[in-house]
Amino acid sequence: MAKETDYSALVYELTNIDSVEGVVVWRLGELPVSNWKKDKYSHATAGMLSALTGNLEKGVEDLGLGNIDQLWWQSESFQCVGFRVSDLQILVVASRASTVAELRTEVASRVDSVWPVLHND
Amino acid sequence: MLPSDMLNKARLMMEAKRFDNARECVAFVLLHFPQLHQARLMRAEIDFETGARELIDDDIAQCLSINPGYAEALVLKAKRLGESDGSPEAVAELIIRAASLAPSNTYVVKMMRDHNLIPSLDDGSLGFSYLRSGWHELATKSFRQGLSNGSPYLEVRQAYAESLWLEGEHEESLRQCRLVLDHLPSALKPALLIAHMLAETGRVSEGQELLQRTFEVDPECLEAREMFRRSEVTRLQIPVPEMLPAGGGLLLEQMRSSPQELQVTTIEGSVNGPKDVSPEHDNQAQETSTTVGSDLDKTVLFEPVVKLRVDSGERLNPDGEIGFDLGLGEKIDSLRAPASRDIESVSDQGDESLETGAMLEHQHDLVIGDVVPRVDRSGTSKDELPNEYSVEFMDTITQGKFDEVGTFLNTRGTTDFQLVDFVFNELLATNESVSPEMWQLFGDYYMRRSQPDLAYQAYGKVING
Numbered sequence: 300m301a302k303e304t305d306y307s308a309l310v311y312e313l314t315n316i317d318s319v320e321g322v323v324v325w326r327l328g329e330l331p332v333s334n335w336k337k338d339k340y341s342h343a344t345a346g347m348l349s350a351l352t353g354n355l356e357k358g359v360e361d362l363g364l365g366n367i368d369q370l371w372w373q374s375e376s377f378q379c380v381g382f383r384v385s386d387l388q389i390l391v392v393a394s395r396a397s398t399v400a401e402l403r404t405e406v407a408s409r410v411d412s413v414w415p416v417l418h419n420d
Numbered sequence: 421m422l423p424s425d426m427l428n429k430a431r432l433m434m435e436a437k438r439f440d441n442a443r444e445c446v447a448f449v450l451l452h453f454p455q456l457h458q459a460r461l462m463r464a465e466i467d468f469e470t471g472a473r474e475l476i477d478d479d480i481a482q483c484l485s486i487n488p489g490y491a492e493a494l495v496l497k498a499k500r501l502g503e504s505d506g507s508p509e510a511v512a513e514l515i516i517r518a519a520s521l522a523p524s525n526t527y528v529v530k531m532m533r534d535h536n537l538i539p540s541l542d543d544g545s546l547g548f549s550y551l552r553s554g555w556h557e558l559a560t561k562s563f564r565q566g567l568s569n570g571s572p573y574l575e576v577r578q579a580y581a582e583s584l585w586l587e588g589e590h591e592e593s594l595r596q597c598r599l600v601l602d603h604l605p606s607a608l609k610p611a612l613l614i615a616h617m618l619a620e621t622g623r624v625s626e627g628q629e630l631l632q633r634t635f636e637v638d639p640e641c642l643e644a645r646e647m648f649r650r651s652e653v654t655r656l657q658i659p660v661p662e663m664l665p666a667g668g669g670l671l672l673e674q675m676r677s678s679p680q681e682l683q684v685t686t687i688e689g690s691v692n693g694p695k696d697v698s699p700e701h702d703n704q705a706q707e708t709s710t711t712v713g714s715d716l717d718k719t720v721l722f723e724p725v726v727k728l729r730v731d732s733g734e735r736l737n738p739d740g741e742i743g744f745d746l747g748l749g750e751k752i753d754s755l756r757a758p759a760s761r762d763i764e765s766v767s768d769q770g771d772e773s774l775e776t777g778a779m780l781e782h783q784h785d786l787v788i789g790d791v792v793p794r795v796d797r798s799g800t801s802k803d804e805l806p807n808e809y810s811v812e813f814m815d816t817i818t819q820g821k822f823d824e825v826g827t828f829l830n831t832r833g834t835t836d837f838q839l840v841d842f843v844f845n846e847l848l849a850t851n852e853s854v855s856p857e858m859w860q861l862f863g864d865y866y867m868r869r870s871q872p873d874l875a876y877q878a879y880g881k882v883i884n885g
Contacts, residue, residue, distance in 0.1 A: 325867070327870050328868060328869070328870050329867070329868065330864050330867055330868060331867065342860065343856070343860055343863065343879050343882035343883055344883070346860070346863045346864065346867060346875060346878075346879040346882075347863075347876065347879040347880065347882075347883060349867065349872070349875075350863065350866075350867060350872040350873075350875035350876035350879055351872075351876055352872070353867075353870075353872025353873075353875070353876075354872050354873055354876055356872075357872065357873070
């Protein structure tokens with residue numbers, strides 16, 4: 300099996316954002332990597348979230364509505380912003396109280412800062 | 421009598437090495453239904469056994485033109501090619517194609533073993549596997565990939581059309597069906613698919629007319645019933661099966677009263693349906709032949725006793741022997757028995773209501789579909805394991821050997837998708853007691869395979885138990 304990319308730097312960087320509760324990052328054909336501020340979320344949570352997002356993307360694509368570049372959902376406790384950056388997929392789960400626009404901007408800036416590191420890998 | 425009943429009896433005669441009688445039965449069916457491909461294949465099988473070579477190639481070609489995915493016909497074609505010093509590569513290719521279509525068919529497996537072949541892992545094979553497992557979306561994807569890679573085989577395109585149809589992508593399915601029909605105008609499955617799709621788009625009378633035209637090759641509408649059963653709705657009315665004229669019963673009666681001595685063959689060790697067993701296909705069966713004198717009760721002559729034995733030593737029939745009728749009896753209750761039975765013999769008992777076509781159809785529905793588990797031509801149920809590895813793999817999972825399962829998924833699982841998919845499907849379907857950690861392994865595996873839908877199911881088991 301091919302060696303999987305190390306996203307730990309990116310994940311660590313994104314989890315450091317104040318309002319962020321957890322981060323899931325993966326590339327197509329690889330396992331998701333995640334980090335949570337609280338321990339109660341298991342590895343299966345990351346798998347479930349990435350699989351769920353993959354299903355949603357596929358469904359949208361099958362309907363002929365194109366490819367999802369960004370997504371956002373909100374529950375009574377959390378909100379989640381999803382990005383596709385190149386072939387990388389990022390889910391950022393944050394508290395509901397945070398402002399989504401600010402969250403997007405912050406995530407984009409952190410991804411930019413880590414991007415050269417990822418490419419060097 | 422239905423043509424399939426007559427063919428089932430002919431098959432049993434073939435097993436008992438009574439090729440002349442079997443040929444007579446098949447000839448009788450072909451006299452009334454000359455395009456019935458099952459009958460033509462059986463005639464080809466008999467010809468192969470008896471050394472007659474005039475019609476065999478034509479019969480095989482005819483079978484494949486009606487159903488390009490007819491595994492048994494492909495195997496017979498391979499045997500025929502091998503016999504005529506055909507290239508070993510061509511023979512191997514035919515056997516591998518048959519194995520893709522019917523991997524559990526013991527006859528095909530034997531041919532694979534005899535020729536030292538390994539199953540193909542191409543997209544087409546994977547597609548067939550998914551289609552059998554009911555994963556239509558994956559099947560469609562695999563077939564599409566196979567065709568884009570230039571697969572030249574019409575069975576792949578036909579199966580692609582079928583999986584598209586099952587997914588409700590009628591427009592593309594219609595296009596694929598027409599492509600198949602361009603090459604094989606008498607192909608049955610595309611014609612049925614088109615008929616169904618026409619009806620579903622409001623053109624019921626055109627669909628019905630097309631369905632009528634398939635009677636020539638499927639007089640009992642068995643294929644149509646099987647196919648339309650898989651669709652949620654159908655506006656087509658499947659007519660009453662075509663019956664053979666009364667001469668069929670008379671022919672059997674004549675055979676039964678024939679004074680010749682009869683070889684009754686007791687077959688042990690095989691649990692496959694009779695359609696799966698060809699005269700050469702007795703590697704797993706230990707046959708003991710007994711000559712029965714002509715002074716015995718003639719009914720007995722037509723009721724060979726078959727004892728079932730399973731390799732593990734477990735008996736499928738703990739109550740004792742299972743008998744089935746080769747001639748005019750009505751009891752067909754063994755696992756080896758055909759999926760239909762002699763309705764004529766039921767109506768002979770004086771139940772006048774059975775004489776109506778509708779009731780006959782109802783009876784036939786019952787015996788082929790609802791009461792008796794559906795057995796395909798390979799003689800194996802659709803749920804049967806694809807190979808011995810799956811049993812071993814399943815055991816490893818249920819015993820909770822994480823390391824072994826993880827290693828397996830990371831090694832063999834990267835090539836043998838069919839095996840892993842099959843086992844995963846079985847675990848989901850049977851609600852086996854599998855630990856969350858094990859489901860986690862499957863979830864990770866499917867994420868690596870970029871199959872989020874399956875990964876989601878696996879991770880769901882981790883979270884929801």
